[in-house]
Amino acid sequence: MEKWEYKTIKIQLKGFQGGILEIEDFDDKLNKLGEQGWELVSCFSTNAAQGYGREAIAVFKRRH
Incomplete structure (x- = not known):
């Protein structure tokens, strides 16, 4: 069975x-x-107000 690990950055x-x-x-x-x-x-x-964002969230994966 394939396994993955994930990483999230801001x-x-x-x-x-x-x-x-x-x-x-x-x-x-x-x-x-x-x-x-x-x-x-x-x-x-992420939505701060009136459609503007303060940060971007990026999600990554790789085989474990």
Whole structure:
């Protein structure tokens, strides 16, 4: 039976009201985790107010 392990990270969004993702920093984090065998499964932002987010949540998995 295949087994998986999961990892969840939070990325702080920038901007006065949030909602701005610094792509280069995010790509660096994704690439470092990818080198360790982690695969991105899902990514979403948390809702602070009026549709703006303060952080992005990224969920990864890899075979255990």
